[in-house]
Amino acid sequence: MHPTYRGEKKMAEKKRILIVEDEIEFAKMVGLRLRSAGYQVALAGDTQIGTRKLMEEDWDLLVLDLMMPGGGGFALLDAVQKDPLKAQIPVIILTGKTVDEGVRLKAETYNVSDIIMKPYESKVFIEKIKTLVPN
């Protein structure tokens, strides 16, 4: 039996994605989609829980809704900026809010890679994720 190096073991570990979305059913669906693409997924239902989970555990990607109770997606990102490591985690915003130049400009302040509007085209979504966080 070959000894397994920590490096190899790490590479074999699935990438962890945190979905912060207050619409539970939708969150579950997105989770299902991501899991079938080979990712490890966790869900958070509001800004506070999302912030806590993000700070307490390690993540490779954050999928974030904007309009949520407790302040919303941008409030979560503000809270996270304090920790430089956590601020580095790539973010994909997935929102039902109309995305315009204003929203885009605001997102530029944070490490947001993409802003996708609901309803979304799942194939495109998965492609984007695979590029950002290769499994």
Next chain:
Amino acid sequence: MIQDKKRHSSKKAAMKSLRQSARLKVLLVEDDPDDVRLIQEMLREDAHTLIDLECASHLTKGLEKLDNGGIDVVLLDLNLPDGCGLDNVIKVQEKAEHLPIIVLTGLDDEEMRNRAVFKGAQDFLIKGEIDAKTLPRAIHHSIERKRVEESFRASESRFRKVTERNADAILVVDRRKIIRFANPAAEILFGMKKEELLGQPFQYGLRKTETAEIKIDHCNGDPAFAEMRVVDFEWEGEAAYLVSLRDITERMRMEEALKASEEKLKIILENVNDVIFQVSPEGVLQYVNPAVEKVYGYKPKELVGKGFRKITPSAEMPKVMRALKNVLSGKGIKNFEVDQINDHGKPVTMEVNAVPIRREGKIVTVQGVMRNITERKQAEQALRDSLEKLRRLDELKSNFLSSVSHELRTPIAIMREGVSLCLDGIAGNITDTQQELLTHSLESIDRLAHLISDLLDVSNIESGQFRLKRSSLDVCEMAHEVMNRYRSEAREKSIAFVEELPKKPVKLFADKDKISQIFKNLISNAVRFTNSGGKISIGVVENKDVVECRVTDTGIGIAEKNLPSLFSKFEQFGRTDGPGYRGTGLGLTIAKGLVEKHGGKIWVESEQNQGTTFWFTLEKVLFPKILITYNDKTVIQQMKRILSEDNYRFVEAFDEESAVRIAKKEPISLIVLDLTLLNMNGYEIISRLKQDVRTEHVPILISSGYDVDEERLGKVDSERVIPIIRKPLQPDELRNKVKKLMMGD
């Protein structure tokens, strides 16, 4: 004996020299030898007289002798062979005007004698009546008189010299009030020549102890005024008066003019509506005009002599004292707003302008004007309140639409993803029937999503509350980008894409998403309604005031009857264009709304089965102006360079006053401010901008190299909304922040 002799001889010598110095030389001009001998004898008889006699028998000889000099007195016969009468006197006077002349006349020549004396001879002697006593006496007396005369003349000449150049008019008036002398200044003052003045009576009262003012009427114009002083004087041996007159006409005129202008000033001060005041450096009111009663209800006399406390609420006192200090430091205050209270305790707001008044370098008083701006402030507040109401209403609407959008999209997202997951087999295998059903469902869901999107857009446009989020964009680039999105679809349908765009960018300050949406709506329509082998072209042209865009296709065209209602809602035609092309009919309505929001027009040219061209214009709005208030020119240049990418216009200010002035006067979209450098009180600028309705909503960006004084900033920006950008300047951060602030949110 010997000593006595010596003493005697020295005494004699002294007497001799005394006698010698007292010797007079008399020139006798007489042709009759008998008379000559007579006179000689008479003179010799008098031992004390010590007179030497020179004789001349003719006038000419006498004149010659005078030339030689040394003569002390002339005895002149009026009947000479070569001259007679007054002529002789005149000729001798011409020769030696300083010498006394005694004329010798005959018994009958009374008239001649008098005339001679009148002409200037000192005395006359009648030839039959001269004796040894009278002759020497006459000689001595005439010399004495001449001397006195000469001394008079000398002093008179000195007098004349002094008075000639004197700026004051000087007159000598005798006891009978006749003018005996007038200097050139007097001629000017009276407007009369000296000849006209001399001998005239002096018309004004002469009082020695006072200075009087007299008015002199001129025949040729305005009267003159003079200040008169009279003193005792002597003139030609007689008591007289010396009158000196100082011309005060100019002074009087200035006094009159001053009185007139004071009257004018008084009228202004009493009738103007603004309060005009003078305050001592200690803050005590020295003067206030009647307008103060209109504003404060107090009469001027109730306030003069007091400080500000009566009319200033205690909370405002420190501000007032600071303003006073500012004026006293030489700066003066401009448009300083202060709250006051009137006699009924009602608040009034005054706008004050004041300056220090100096006398001999020291500030003696503070002078200023106060305007009652209570009503203006109330109007401003009312305006602010209604603007605030509108803003809140806007926000509510915006939030509503935003929520609606979100609320509608969420269930659709859920439906879609649910169906999609099933279709993709992630929820397990599905049968063919299930696949077919689910596929239709998915299509419907997409249609629904599209419809909702369009409905939200139309609703947004129609509610009027939707605001363009403008930024700098290149129209050509936008058009090209949208074309790219449809390129593959066009390729599938074998439709050619042509871009007729200018080489240079066409920069516009507009809403990127909306412009993109306009192009998308038109281009997607073109793709939809053009058959295989067709061509779609886009064009952009920059004109003076608008940018003109065009989307042309060689598609199925639009029937003429459909053209009028093309841009209104729910006009659908040509629905038989295959699956997946279910338009909502709102695309053109939305495009029209967006074009018009940009100040443009949209119109169409079409012919059935030939093709369609849509034209739309976009107004060239001025790029926003940024006011940079910075002390450091290199920093300003750096900022301008970075921000020029986004085509902003710039204006610069280097101090507080000009920054505030520019912000109030010009349409400024953003102010970049440095808080801490010399001559600029950045915090004050923020405060002043916030106070004025015109400038309180202009976004501000603070760029500060030094640490910002949080406390001071908190005072002027209580909600801490003003972003701060630190040095060194990051280009992307700066552009980003500026863009965000411009969009406003």
